[in-house]
Amino acid sequence: MDIVELHNRSVGAFAQLVQSVRNEQWSAPTPCAEWDVRALVNHVVGEERWTVPLMAGRTIADVGTAFDGDLLGDDPARTALIAAADAQLAAGTDVRTVHLSYGDESTDEYLRQLVADHLIHTWDLAAAVGADRSLDAELVAEVTLWFAERAELYRSAGMVGDPLPSSADPADALLAAFGRDPSWSPALDLVNRFGAAFDRCDLDAVLALVTPGCVFESTSPAPDGQRFEGADAVRAEWRKLFENTVEPRFETEETIVAGDRAVVRWHYSWRAETGGRGHVRGVDVMRLRDGKIAEKLSYVKG
Missing domain, CATH: 3.10.450.50 (Nuclear Transport Factor 2; Chain: A,)
Known part of the structure; x- marks a missing residue:
């Protein structure tokens, strides 16, 4: 599947889910133990804000601290929609290399990283707010293949937890590979x-x-x-x-x-x-x- 389409579907799904968060749920816990709902959404919005300058060829140093701290303001749902739309537009630009914190990377790989992060955090958010946890089956299949070759690298860097027992269900198996307990609530x-x-x-x-x-x-x-x-x-x-x-x-x-x-x-x-x-x-x-x-x-x- 076209990587830009994959990216935009994952970004859109997360942004739409944010619209269902009730006022009293922003401080609720999530499967990411260090983040409540607001911190989780802020993290993803931060990635989307970064997507725009990185896909324009700018460097980490160019952007500096512009996206540090709270990005959600008084209307997190609206902020998430705007950030998602900007990131989706940026993903279609004709750039072959992005300048990440660890060095230069292909645009394809960078967008696949974003797809994986959005997909897993969509489940995190759904679990936290009691929404439908179902994940896009095509996105699950794509991320599963991509992550299989990178799992040990991610774990050694402390970016994901230890894998949990796998499952016959593809979505649950992917969540377990990312250290998520599919039964979390x-x-x-x-x-x-x-x-x-x-x-x-x-x-x-x-x-x-x-x-x-x-x-x-x-x-x-x-x-x-x-x-x-x-x-x-x-x-x-x-x-x-x-x-x-x-x-x-x-x-x-x-x-x-x-x-x-x-x-x-x-x-x-x-x-x-x-x-x-x-x-x-x-x-x-x-x-x-x-x-x-x-x-x-x-x-x-x-």
């Missing part, structure tokens, strides 16, 4: 961040991920445990757990998310007085609300 991300904070015994980080009126049901005393309601009561109980346990470890074995509910199977261990490690295995049944954990009901094997 904001809810799954929330539960994973909560588990990581709990494992670090980072009480402030844990409490930042629960609602003010959160409910926690502990596993003891048997058989029914104890119920704590409200962030202050939950904080006090978890503080005791962290402070009174020697070398605690909280390891997630499996997470299942369905709508506003999550089930986490976990392994909790500590250094015992004998010098070995004691442990229990159990599950948390969670209820999620407004991007936070509203209920954590814990059960253990007994």
Whole structure:
């Protein structure tokens, strides 16, 4: 397929998706752990802004810091449409070589890099805002062939994460090659961040991920445990757990998310007085609300 057509389709798909982002979603997490939705869109708009001078034969030094910082302004959706249209127009110019940060590159290769970035970030954005995650099958096929020869180079440069287990589905297999979990969702991300904070015994980080009126049901005393309601009561109980346990470890074995509910199977261990490690295995049944954990009901094997 013509590379300019590939580029323009990928750019157009991303720009159209940006139009569906609701006001409250700009700060939502994305599969790119370091970026929220606004930062992700800003990154892609930045690439499109760069496309125009680079396709005109200018160098990185020529442009300097013109595209640093926030590029979205007060109307990110409109800004994304304008940047996309400018990049699509620039892609059709008669330039054979572009001057990139690592040296001169063929226009064909540069545009293929942009196609890949737009395609993967289209999925990132769709996953983050709950939109249709389906990817253009022709773009998936083209990027899959292109990336197969460059995957190790990208990973060694730290530009993509380690590959995840592949899939028979072409789009999911491509996402896995780019280090993306096709099952990622904001809810799954929330539960994973909560588990990581709990494992670090980072009480402030844990409490930042629960609602003010959160409910926690502990596993003891048997058989029914104890119920704590409200962030202050939950904080006090978890503080005791962290402070009174020697070398605690909280390891997630499996997470299942369905709508506003999550089930986490976990392994909790500590250094015992004998010098070995004691442990229990159990599950948390969670209820999620407004991007936070509203209920954590814990059960253990007994």
